[in-house]
Amino acid sequence: MVIGSARTPRLVISLKQRSFTFYYWVHSFNFAAHELFDKSPQRDEIHRFSSFCDINSSFQNSLCSGFVNYDNDQQGNESTISELAKQGHFQEALKSFHSLHDLGIKPTKFTFCTVLNSCSKLLDLCLGLQIHARIIQIGYEDNLFINSALVGLYSKCDMMVDARNVFYRMRNHDQVSWTSIITGFAQNGHGKEALVLFKEMLETSIRPDCFTFTSVISACTQSEAALEEAALLHVHVIKLGFEQNSSVISSLVDCYSKCGKIDRAISVFNSTLEKDTILVNTMIAGYSQNLLGEEALRLFTKMRKDGLCPTDYTFGSVLNACGSLTILQQGRQIHSLLTKTGSDRNVFVASSLIDMYSKCGTIDEARKIFDQTIQRNNVLWTSMITGYAQSGRGEDALELFENLVREGLKPDRICFTAVLTACNHGGFLDKGIEYLNKMKTYFGLVPELDQFACMVDLYGRNGHLRKARELMEEMPFEPNAVIWTSFLGSCRVHREVELGREAAKQLLKLEPNSPAPYVTLANIYADAGMWEEVKEVRKMMKEKGMRKSGGWSWVEIEQKFHVFSVNDTSHPQMQEIYAELYKLYFEMREAGYTHKRKYV
């Protein structure tokens, strides 16, 4: 017997739309069918049902064939299933389940749990749905363990409506079922829902454990008030004594890193005694996301010295660090290291390699990786397009984009940002306008701030400053500092004093401590021979205590401070450098500079 081996996309989609109704329908149908089947062989009814559902009919037959008494083999069969699943042989466990079913044996609750778990590991929704129907038919639908497993299955398959339905239909809940539903929302990008459910859970008598905290902390990374939520949860974690649990700490470190609070992430990480691979991976990723590439590499080296084996996750982050530090030598070494374990076939690693090579200026090597990679997704293509765009090879970037479309992949917003960047660097104004329109009409995407920023830049660079200004007015977002900076730069190139003055004013509102707008404005005045105004700008800079140009910017100071603050002090000049940085760092904090997130 074959249960749901055919997983056609069409079936999955149609099941996705109405699965909950579907299995209740199966439920009532099966009881009706059961009777029919016993009295007269009205197989036609059953077959009609089967073809409607697109599911293998022999299963439907056996579903409706009623219960058979326990077999002597049952004990043996069922322990085989659980053994196989325990060892991670999920496919084999399911096969074994099939044969159990063929023998007409009614599985126990325990077996259903194991089998549902195997389905969720294999993402076999189709089989899972049929098993759910069978569970209802047998009358196990009130079992706590089975329901938790069902919640887990639907969550893994991104069917949160069904997961939630199962959850709320349960008569009673425990830690596991609450954690399952919270995890489901967290993992499918509904962090807000996960937090709401967590608060709901706190109102019951069931207490969260370290599994719950792990999930809910990872959920709050997606929240707007992430830092506040995380800090609150952190307090609970300490109070409840979970602060040495590796998973809890990993999600905390990740959350703090993504909020830009790298110092807090570091201190949490350092106070953990036993560090496993995932925790170290999280810290390395945190360093590289916060542009602390040297620290990321240092931890990577230490990890290998400590005997922890790097994984694909590790390589992704470490290559990212190499890219932002533009250290080709190290990048190549890591590349050859990961080739030995076959990690270069991983699409995440391949994207990082492409990114690293293009940032290091070896775009042809990046292309080699791209061509070698078999499993190509959207991100991989975008990495390569971005690489070409930033290397000034606009034509190649656009050609690649056309290939992407020809291959039937659907570009997303980030991909269009890459394409528009290519147009900017190549000076293709008309093409840029064309692609923006295509994005809206042909691909049904709504442009966001990043794409508008590209367009403002494109118009500005090509001297259409009025048009750029109009776009900034028309777009449904407030222009951010990036846009004003680009616009101000274009004003300088095209000697637009009035527009430049306004841009500088707006920019200073957004970034009152940045000297850059003053400098550019002074240059604009100087180009126009307006020496009085130049003097005035310089005076304003002096009054505000601006740092002279040529020194480090606040961002650089913050970066360097963190690099050195966690360094050892064995280097002879370290104390001196550290003292200087420390002074600058506090000066910066007093000036009101706060860290900005990477992708805002």
Add this chain to the structure above:
DNA sequence: ATAGGGTTAG
């Protein structure tokens, strides 16, 4: 005996 957790790329 059976169910739940953390990390990666553009």
